[in-house]
Amino acid sequence: MKRLGLALGGGGVRGFAHICVLEVLDELGIRPSVIAGSSIGAVIGALYASGMSGKDIRELTREYSIQGGDTLKDVMKKRLHLAQWLRALIPERGRGGILSIDRFLAGALRPSLGITFGNLKIPLLVIATDFWTAEEVVIEKGDVATAVRASMAVPGAFTPVSMDGRVLVDGDLVNILPYDRLKGRCDVGVAVDVSGDRRSDGVHVPHVTESLLGALDIMQKAALDLKLASAKPDVLIRVPLCGIPILAFTRIGEVLRQAEPAVGDVRRQLSALDL
Numbered sequence: 040m041k042r043l044g045l046a047l048g049g050g051g052v053r054g055f056a057h058i059c060v061l062e063v064l065d066e067l068g069i070r071p072s073v074i075a076g077s078s079i080g081a082v083i084g085a086l087y088a089s090g091m092s093g094k095d096i097r098e099l100t101r102e103y104s105i106q107g108g109d110t111l112k113d114v115m116k117k118r119l120h121l122a123q124w125l126r127a128l129i130p131e132r133g134r135g136g137i138l139s140i141d142r143f144l145a146g147a148l149r150p151s152l153g154i155t156f157g158n159l160k161i162p163l164l165v166i167a168t169d170f171w172t173a174e175e176v177v178i179e180k181g182d183v184a185t186a187v188r189a190s191m192a193v194p195g196a197f198t199p200v201s202m203d204g205r206v207l208v209d210g211d212l213v214n215i216l217p218y219d220r221l222k223g224r225c226d227v228g229v230a231v232d233v234s235g236d237r238r239s240d241g242v243h244v245p246h247v248t249e250s251l252l253g254a255l256d257i258m259q260k261a262a263l264d265l266k267l268a269s270a271k272p273d274v275l276i277r278v279p280l281c282g283i284p285i286l287a288f289t290r291i292g293e294v295l296r297q298a299e300p301a302v303g304d305v306r307r308q309l310s311a312l313d314l
Contacts, residue, residue: 041314042072045259046218046272047080049211049259050233051193051285054079055100056278056298060231062303069314073224074219077166080233082157085183088153088161088186088244090141094256108265131195156180162224166210166217169201175213177220178202195251196286215259218272227312230272233298234260235280252285274312 047057047063064071076079076084086096117179120145151252156163156179166179178186188201189207200207215286218230237253237268268273278298 041226041312042219042224043069043312043314044075044218044228045084046072046221046228046230046247047074047076047084047214048216048230048232048234049080049191049209050215050235050280050313051079052290053233053278053280053285053294054083054302056233056293056295057083057231058093058097058100058295059278059302060276061087061096062306063093063302063309065093068304068308069309069312071225071229073162073164073221075164075166075216075220076190077214077217078191078193081163081165081187081210081215084163085159085187086149087181088105088159090160095218097295100295118289124178124208125254150255156183156186159183161252163233164217166214166220167192167200167202167207168210168212168252170194170206170208171212172205175210176205176207184198193286211255211259215263219266219270221272227274227314228272229274229309229312232263232275232277234263234282236281237280248285256285258284272283274308276301276308 047054074088076082083096086099087093091099109246111287137292161185163179165186167176167178167186168174169176176189178189185200185202188197189196189202190210192199192208194208194212197209213221215234216230216232218228221228230257234256237256280294280297282296285295
């Protein structure tokens with residue numbers, strides 16, 4: 040039986056689109072033998088590797104976000120969870136970042152990340168970047184939550200993480216879609232790209248934050264295009280997303296709605312695999 044490796048790419052809040060792909064894997068009874076994730080891909084990958092299903096992760100995010108079809112009564116029921124989530128997005132004075140990555144993880148994600156790599160149901164590789172050497176760092180041992188904090192520490196937004204004598208930041212800076220890290224660990228590699236597209240009318244002048252995050256998007260997309268031109272994964276799934284900034288965590292529901300039309304194509308691609 041062939042082993043499937045799964046690479047979950049970064050892209051900030053757009054990464055919640057990975058949930059739709061995980062639900063298809065569950066539906067088809069396909070269990071990855073290894074997962075590699077960068078930034079938000081590491082977050083979703085850690086939840087899945089811990090034993091949660093795609094549906095479980097969707098339900099978890101549903102508690103902390105406003106979804107299409109939610110009534111006022113639904114929103115009121117979620118108000119405590121929503122407040123907890125939104126507190127993570129309140130700017131704070133700190134060294135190295137303006138948002139609290141600890142509050143982000145302690146809100147919706149802490150229950151499933153308080154474990155070590157050795158306790159995961161599926162082997163997991165978490166990608167981070169050494170801030171001072173610009174080297175890619177692959178983390179596969181120790182505390183999962185610490186590794187995830189490092190992988191999603193977008194410079195300027197979240198404080199870098201000190202780990203094993205290194206200062207680590209966002210894995211997307213060096214490897215936004217780490218399908219190459221699956222080599223030798225599986226027979227078929229599936230890479231899920233959720234980087235999306237930026238919406239523009241061609242004349243809109245971006246504000247400062249939009250400019251900085253947009254520039255990051257441009258550089259990461261250019262790097263990924265070069266990587267794909269050199270060596271492609273066995274299966275590339277691109278979830279079409281548009282107009283969602285990477286740190287717009289209040290728009291998780293919109294991400295899931297935009298990703299839903301791609302489910303049929305994802306099912307066809309995965310069903311065609313000879314596993």
